[in-house]
Amino acid sequence: MQENKRSSAPPHAVVGETLRALGSDYTTGLARAEAQRRLEHDGPNEVPEKKRHSLIRFLKKFWGLSAWMIELIALLSIVLHKKADLVVALLLLVVNAVLSFFQEQRASAAVTALRRQLNVTARVLRDGAWQTTPARALVNGDVVRVRAGDFVPADMQVIEGVLRIDQSALTGESREVERTIDEALYAGATIRRGEGTGVVIATGVHTYFGRTTELVASAPPKLHVEEVVARVVRWLLIIVGALVALTLVVSYIKGLPLHDTLPIALVLLMSAVPVALPVMFTVSMALGSMELSRHGVLITQLSGIEDAATMDVLCADKTGTLTMNQLSLKLVQPQPGFSEGDVLQVAALASNEANADPIDLAFLRAAADGKQGPTHAKTLSFQPFSAATRRTEAVVEFGGRTVRCIKGALRTVGEAAGLTAQVIKDLEDLANTEAQKGDRVLAVARAEDGGLCS
Structure with missing residues (x-):
């Protein structure tokens, strides 16, 4: 399978200074031993609950x-x-x-x-490898990856990426705000769009959320009754x-x-x-x-x-479905002229392991099991899935070629591949048949030297 390499370009000067001050590196993160030492010194990344006897x-x-x-x-x-x-x-x-x-x-x-059952996890870079760890184990200097749908696990400074976040839980402002390189992400905010990497600058009670929680706890509201x-x-x-x-x-x-x-x-x-x-x-x-x-x-x-x-109206929001969040690739149906290996290769190239997205991980596991995909591929750019585009897109370089790989909703990918309306309809009919069995259907496509084929 491919090896998604991160860009070796140095981070922006301001965030680079932050990384140096925290003794961290954005390409390798913290060493596990150093992270454990900081965890023991600073304590877990959580706001302790004050319990009376x-x-x-x-x-x-x-x-x-x-x-x-x-x-x-x-x-x-x-x-x-x-x-x-x-x-x-x-x-x-x-x-x-x-x-x-x-x-x-x-x-x-x-x-x-x-x-205890609802522990929040985070994707953190330790010793140069991405791993999923409980958010309470994060320490200052950790390099963390966040994407759409994630809760920001600690106060962070953005290293790379452009994010749209909802921090209404902290500020009361319901409008999304944009955060990019050098700007701060506060613990408790929700990533609405985009993905990015940041370095942890505050944890636990030292975060904006932690200080707010302590202020609220010190002045509990008096109930009407x-x-x-x-x-x-x-x-x-x-x-x-x-x-x-x-x-x-x-x-x-x-x-x-x-x-x-x-x-x-x-x-x-x-x-x-x-x-x-x-x-x-x-x-x-x-x-x-x-x-x-x-x-x-x-x-x-x-x-x-x-x-x-005493409430007359209660407004609540819940999107998505409750599942085990464990996906696997069931069936590959290549178009004429292509093999299952070609499909897996493109799907794996259009996936990012650092995001720990269940769909991406399912394709990466299938590609690894089938030994599909180039062993060394350099990711030039990666656009994560969003509700607006309904697809994931990556531009990679291997074997002296630049390849554009797309994976996402069937109609979106079909239109990008230049398929006719009738062909797309026929493919959607097949997809609906699989959907009735409870399976999710995705399409992949690739472009080489300016020509797109699926």
Whole structure:
């Protein structure tokens, strides 16, 4: 099969200075030993999740206006030796805390398990060879390849390529922006069009995304349900406090003993304070969380259910299909005058191993197994697949010849090859027959010395 060689031309002066400062090389990347040393020194490329101890999170359930009022009732019940009132107050406190804690604990465990399965990977150059590695293992100085559909795994400076990116998750700006040589790519952005190579300049909490995450975590938003409950309890506390104070003043004026006045204060608290309000909210939200879990929705904070329930319209976007992302070449149908080896050779030449695209890798594996393609081919230019062109195109040089190789949608490649409309229609009919079996059909073509043939 062919050997796609990267251009030996030096990078732009500015990014070249960055590479030298980071002790990296854009043709070989970092050595594995050096990358491991930097990983141990700087830590993984991730924003650490700050988790409180389970006991602290449980005890926090007993803190707040509603909890304080119930605890005040429990305290007065102890002073007045009202065991029944004490049991009711404590039972309400414990039920509310236990329900809320265990429901959130279960959801948190499920989310943690999902995060382990959804590890983001990156294509990185180490010791001169491209490899796929977890994004959390990236370090400063790593040379990384990104293409359309990828998440930017760390803050990077572009070495080569022109990219259109969506960084709305970071800036809120929904319009795509263009990034080219020397410009920065921020972790968390999405590559919409193009492909390129960059050098990692920041990882983990030092990235733009990491700093933004820490700022958001330091100022969590207050949920609507919390504001409503706090407002109700606050006004009830003011009213009940005023009534208790009035009762104490009247009792003092009339000379009644304090021991006889406290039961009146307890009655006022028990009758006016909605002691079951926290439990009612917790139970209702726990039931809602259980119902949502049956539909595959995980709730990490019970209070978030109420805010979700107030939405009138929810807009979401999901493109593509859910597959195992493992492709293999099933069938090759060459046109008259060409062999299967010719088709595999052109398809392999129009593929780029560095992109780790499943389609490209399927053709490269098939070419390697069949020993097809020149052993030494120099890639002069490579245009990745895009929705606009619907094809991948490469210009390569081998054996003293310059060859233009195309692979992509059948009609697009057929028109580029100069086929007639009837021939393209006949080929599409064959492709539709294969598509009904669940197979994906692609076409390849090549041009030598200005003449294009498929």
